Amino acid sequence: MTTFADSLKKEIARVARKELRDEIGALRKTSLAQRAEVAALKKQVKALQAQMNRLGKLKPEPAREAPRTASAASAVAPRGKPGRKVVFTAERLKTQRARLGLTQEQMARLLGVSSLSIWKWESGGAAPRASRVPKLLELLALGKREALARVAPEAP
Incomplete structure (x- = not known):
């Protein structure tokens, strides 16, 4: 009787595998299609x-309003870039002056101010007036050759 039971179990397993093979094939096709769609x-x-x-x-973000302080009053919009403001900083002035190879006196002559003003601006003891900031930012945008060329004619 055990041989009959074993034969019956084997036959049931074979039929089950045959039935499952068709079902699994359909699931594999569906899974493959879904993976391709996800990719x-x-x-x-x-x-x-x-x-x-x-x-x-391409589209600039709208400008954010900053609280009005002495340093914020010196903010101006740079060369035609709407929505973006450049703020004067003492460190920027100092590094740009060094990059241009100018002394404080030469920088003062270019801007039409005293060398003491330049020293105070660089040390953070004072901030330039709002009327001076556009010219100051224009000067900071110059190259080394152009800045030295502007200083040379004014030298005694």
């Missing part, structure tokens, strides 16, 4: 994110 959607999302980044760089 395509990931590519599409990546392309859309790249497009958003490009568009974000």
Whole structure:
């Protein structure tokens, strides 16, 4: 009787595997199609994110209002870039003057102020008037040769 029971169990297992094979094949096809669709959607999302980044760089963000203080009063908009303000800082003036290779006296002559004013601005003891800031920022944007050329004719 054990041989009959073993034969019956083997036959049931064989039929079950045959039935499952068809079901598993259908599931594999569905799974493969879903994976391909997910991969395509990931590519599409990546392309859309790249497009958003490009568009974000083209469109400037609206300017945020800063509280009015002595240093904020010296903020001006740079060369035609709407929504972005450049603020005068003593450290920036000092590093740019050193980069240009100018002395405090030469910088003062270029700006039409005293060398004491330059020293106070660089040390943070004072801030330039709002009327001086555009010319100051223009001077900071110059190259070394151009700045030295402007100083040379004024030298005694």
